[in-house]
Amino acid sequence: MAEVIGVRFKDGGKVYYFDPCGAVVNIDEAVIVETARGTECGVVSISNRDVSDDEIVKPLKKVIRLATAKDIAQMEENRRKEAKAFEICQQKILERGMDMKLVDVEYTFDNSKVLFYFTADGRVDFRDLVKDLAGIFRTRIELRQIGVRDEAKMLGGLGICGRPFCCSSFLSDFQPVSIKMAKEQGLSLNPTKISGTCGRLMCCLKYEQNAYEDLLRTTPRVGAVVNTPDGVGTVVEIVNILTGNLKVKFENGDSSSIKSYSRNEITTSRDEYNRAVRENKQREQELEEEVFEEEFEGEQRSHGEKRRRHPRHRPKNTENKQ
Secondary structure (H helix, E strand, O other): OEEEEEEEOOOOOOEEEEEOOOOOOOOOOEEEEEEOOEEEEEEEEEEEEEEOHHHOOOOOOEEEEEOOHHHHHHHHHHHHHHHHHHHHHHHHHHHHOOOOEEEEEEEOOOOOEEEEEEEOOOOOOOHHHHHHHHHHHOOEEEEEEOOHHHHHHHHOOEOOOOOEOHHHHOOOOOOOOOHHHHHHOOOOOOHHHHEOOOOOEOHHHHOOHHHHHHHHHHOOOOOOEEEEOOEEEEEEEEEEOOOOEEEEEEEEOOEEEEEEEEHHHOEEOHHHHHHHHHHHHHHHHHHHHHHHHHHHHHHHHHHHHHHHHOHHHOOOOOOOOO
């Protein structure tokens, strides 16, 4: 176990653990920490707590000090520089006619590096652009190509639900989302209805997936034989997985009927299923026996014909020789 605090460097960004070095830090306080990029200023999102060693990425960096008023002023100055740097970089991209879209600019706390984030359809040769920017800003320049989800996270906005993007408000990491989730949740597979502003599948499909998986485990599948208050039938449709409404088909001789039931009103007919399995096995065994008997009788007839054709089994000539 180790005592840590959680620090976030961007709104909705990932939380990183740091060693408080015995200091008690409250949530929303700004701290100066040492990172892989150098000295950074972040906001505390998790106060002092003990976590297991498995949750820590070693080596655990330490908190240098609490942020002062001067540090806060430095951060505000960096925000103004980032806005100006964005305009300059955007102008250079247009001058060179480069097929890329500038998304965001970020200054490190100590101004030792400027990071430019952009999106593009393919690989972009930006070496000349880096030289131009390095000559203007007189510091280290780094260009990073990001995906459309990262772009939505940085820019923010409102989703089709009317709320701010989950990725830009509280999601620290992107969770894998698949079209299988939309199918299991009974959603329309129209891409415009299940895709976010970024053009990828909506992150919120992941939120209720565990609940749907639990419901699917307790709900009879289509084709299952079930017991109902009206007898034994076969599930033909799951109307609503949340409410548990199902449609069951009954075979009545040459006719059939379909009725609706709730998940709690029916039970899986294990006995009926086992009986059907036994009947199938018995039918297969009977067919095998019939085939065996036919083959055996055929062999017997063939063997009898061979015996009759053999000289020793030919009928003797009883006529007198002349």
